[in-house]
Amino acid sequence: MGRPQRIAIRHARVFDSAHARLLDGCTVVVEGERIAAVTREPIAVDDAEVVDAEGRALLPGLIDAHVHVVAASHDLAGLALQPASLVGAEASRIMRAMLQRGFTTVRDAGGADFGLREAQARGLYEGPRLFIAGAPISQTGGHSDLRPRGVRGRDLYCACAGLGLAGAIADGADEVRRAVREQLRNGADQIKIMAGGGISSPNDPLEGTQYALGELAAAVEEADAAGVYAMAHAYSARAVTRAVQAGVRSIEHGNLIDAATARVMKRHGAFLVPTLATYAALAAEGARLGWSEAMRAKLAVVADRGIEAIRLARAEGVPVVFGTDLLGHMHAQQSNEFTLRAAAVPPLELLQSATHTAAQLLRQDGRLGQITPGAWADLLLVEGDPARDLGMLARPEQGIALLMQAGRVLRPLAAR
Ligand SMILES: [Zn+2]
Numbered sequence: 001m002g003r004p005q006r007i008a009i010r011h012a013r014v015f016d017s018a019h020a021r022l023l024d025g026c027t028v029v030v031e032g033e034r035i036a037a038v039t040r041e042p043i044a045v046d047d048a049e050v051v052d053a054e055g056r057a058l059l060p061g062l063i064d065a066h067v068h069v070v071a072a073s074h075d076l077a078g079l080a081l082q083p084a085s086l087v088g089a090e091a092s093r094i095m096r097a098m099l100q101r102g103f104t105t106v107r108d109a110g111g112a113d114f115g116l117r118e119a120q121a122r123g124l125y126e127g128p129r130l131f132i133a134g135a136p137i138s139q140t141g142g143h144s145d146l147r148p149r150g151v152r153g154r155d156l157y158c159a160c161a162g163l164g165l166a167g168a169i170a171d172g173a174d175e176v177r178r179a180v181r182e183q184l185r186n187g188a189d190q191i192k193i194m195a196g197g198g199i200s201s202p203n204d205p206l207e208g209t210q211y212a213l214g215e216l217a218a219a220v221e222e223a224d225a226a227g228v229y230a231m232a233h234a235y236s237a238r239a240v241t242r243a244v245q246a247g248v249r250s251i252e253h254g255n256l257i258d259a260a261t262a263r264v265m266k267r268h269g270a271f272l273v274p275t276l277a278t279y280a281a282l283a284a285e286g287a288r289l290g291w292s293e294a295m296r297a298k299l300a301v302v303a304d305r306g307i308e309a310i311r312l313a314r315a316e317g318v319p320v321v322f323g324t325d326l327l328g329h330m331h332a333q334q335s336n337e338f339t340l341r342a343a344a345v346p347p348l349e350l351l352q353s354a355t356h357t358a359a360q361l362l363r364q365d366g367r368l369g370q371i372t373p374g375a376w377a378d379l380l381l382v383e384g385d386p387a388r389d390l391g392m393l394a395r396p397e398q399g400i401a402l403l404m405q406a407g408r409v410l411r412p413l414a415a416r
Pocket residue numbers: 066067068109325
């Protein structure tokens with residue numbers, strides 16, 4: 001074994017994601033797959049390949065904490081009937097595009113399995129490293145029970161059928177425990193549970209709560225026993241409060257929270273993962289997707305409230321993390337989340353939400369989302385000034401000048 005490859009990036013304006021500030025005149029040394037040094041002092045780099053950043057900003061690889069890499073279609077019930085091999089191939093294409101947008105890590109909020117995580121880790125295709133939840137866990141008639149009314153059996157549309165977004169349907173604390181253990185047996189990095197109504201599901205009221213408190217607590221207890229945390233889909237103040245009180249760490253969407261709910265979240269150390277990009281995309285696509293009147297009415301209720309929820313969470317000191325939740329061809333809107341959140345969040349704090357805060361949520365502090373010795377060498381060299389705006393991330397084809405994942409250069413810096 002020879003020495004690992006060394007790359008030195010000089011004259012970089014490094015984003016210190018832990019403190020949401022930029023540090024001029026840094027040299028970052030990458031050794032193999034990791035960051036070896038970050039310094040403003042003179043450092044010998046004779047043995048390294050040298051990249052001159054020419055004062056550009058160097059960011060940690062981005063993290064999207066709410067994606068569905070298997071969501072090749074917005075028609076989730078139809079997707080559940082597709083063969084897993086086909087959905088897997090589609091997922092690899094979706095993941096490759098995410099990586100090209102600068103997302104070197106994503107947390108899957110339901111659907112992706114350990115095979116996809118392993119395929120990416122082995123380099124069978126290029127994509128973000130994956131943190132998987134396995135099948136989302138839902139009560140009968142809950143948010144990931146995709147069966148149209150009239151369908152009786154469970155098998156056709158349940159998680160055992162394919163690789164789509166169909167839930168593991170579980171009712172009662174014992175079934176919930178079994179469903180959580182099943183995801184853990186299959187290598188889940190986190191557990192996803194449906195704690196309230198949703199938009200894409202045909203049969204549940206948006207403002208409703210799902211699961212009894214004992215069922216939620218059972219899910220959290222089982223996850224906790226395996227050293228894993230739970231993320232919960234929830235919109236209404238009541239659904240969010242119940243989930244957080246049951247020990248859920250990560251609230252997904254959360255559009256309808258109020259200040260009191262944000263305070264409960266803060267007290268319990270919960271994170272909020274809003275997903276504005278998907279509402280914007282769905283609203284624009286309108287009826288063309290074939291969604292029912294009822295589903296579009298639910299969309300209208302949450303779309304307006306998303307940015308307000310971010311303001312409420314920030315005001316109470318709840319950590320807010322970057323997420324998108326896009327489906328099908330709308331995945332192309334992933335980077336639009338930066339533009340949408342700019343209305344409520346200053347640029348460097350927004351960048352922090354997609355790097356350091358996301359890494360904290362994933363319990364990957366010091367390994368991901370930070371340019372620090374020992375972390376994965378996931379790096380973006382970007383055009384423009386991230387302290388002013390994040391337009392370079394909203395248009396990643398032009399804005400990201402160099403893209404590196406685990407020390408591998410995927411987009412080399414072109415000569416100016
Ligand atoms: Zn989702």
